[in-house]
Amino acid sequence: MSVAPLPAEGPVPPSGTGAPCRLSVAEYVTFREQGFLVVRGLVPRYEVDQLRAHTEDIIHQRIALPGVPPAPIAARGAGGHSAVLDPTALGEIERRYVRIHMLHRTLEIHERFLLHPRILDVLEALIGPDVLAMQTMLFLKPPGSDGQGYHQDSYYIPTLPDSLCGAWLAIDRADLANGCMRFTVGSQHEPIYPDAHNRRAHYPLGELQDLAIIENASDTDPARNGLTPVAHRYAGREVVVEADPGDVVFFAGHVLHRSLANDTRDRFRRSFVGHYANARSYTEWGGGNRAHILARGTTHLPYAQPKFGTSCAANGPRPSDSARGPALTMMADGGVMAATPTERSRLEPESHER
Secondary structure, three states, rough: OOOOOOOOOOOOOOOOOOOOOOOHHHHHHHHHHHHHEEOOOOHHHHHHHHHHHHHHHHOOOOOOOOOOOOOOOOOOOOOOOOEOOOHHHHHHHHHHHHHEHHHHHHHHHHHHHHHOHHHHHHHHHHHHHOOOEEEEEEOOOOOOOOEEEEEOOHOOOOOOOOOOOEEEEEEEEEEEOOOOOOEEEEEEHOOOOOOOOOOOOOOOOOOOOOOOOOOOOOOOOOOOOHHHHHHHHHOOEEEEEEEOOOEEEEEEOOOEEEEEEOOOOOOOOOEEEEEEEEEEOEEEOHHOOOEEEEEOOOOOOOOOOOOOOOOOOOHHOOOOHHOOEEEEEEEEEEEEEEEEEOHHHOOOHHHHHH
């Protein structure tokens, strides 16, 4: 087990410059080699503070969540990451609010962070240039709450071709004590392992003749989690990723990852997670492509508009072909393969029907 080091510098431009965030070649390679990348300080602290205040409103029930009935929680304290709550309150928070899905469809602040331009800048480099914003999750993880066992996100959110990428934004300090993220380096090259209780196939039957059917992915007990033997093939390569507020962890859909329990008495481990794919990947998850937002670039597939009008590719001007650069195709030229421009219309799905 190792701990992800802090880089000497990151790709974030000075606050307020409006310049896009650019990754280095080394960072791009790190994502491919390790299955994840930590970008320190990507989201400014003042914006993280807005998200933290929003979680305090949830914890103290100053706002109502769609589909979640209010709980009789008696809360004490003035807020902040060390807000003091009685044991009954903590139990109710864990039961009702430990993981809240898809609030970007009902609350503006979640849409805004899902489409955060600095996060999208990094995603453009990793899975783009066309980016589809698919899912949001808000984790509160109060003191004493469980973690999540080994799992692969692409099992839960299938895309074809598989281009899923998560972006995990730390709201509180995340460390060993309160159950930070852990990634198994090398496992990003593994296939997706189907579960015996839900054989939602990512591979046609027979394509991988020895692909094991596992059970109990995400189970916190390694003895029951069927992905534990897969993780053990990479013994000693699990990396503990400690993160400060504003740090964002990007991780590929196949990489095995987990978190342990929050063993503190007075610290939450809150985080905001978005899931994205290349916008030219097909999905039936969550209502299909037409239900998800085109965050950057273009696509031949249907997509949704942001409900609250957050600026993104879906509601912006369509980039010109010249801005995207010429399409290339490989053609034989006297025995030598040469790249030559191709009419972009030949790359559209309709051209294959002729």
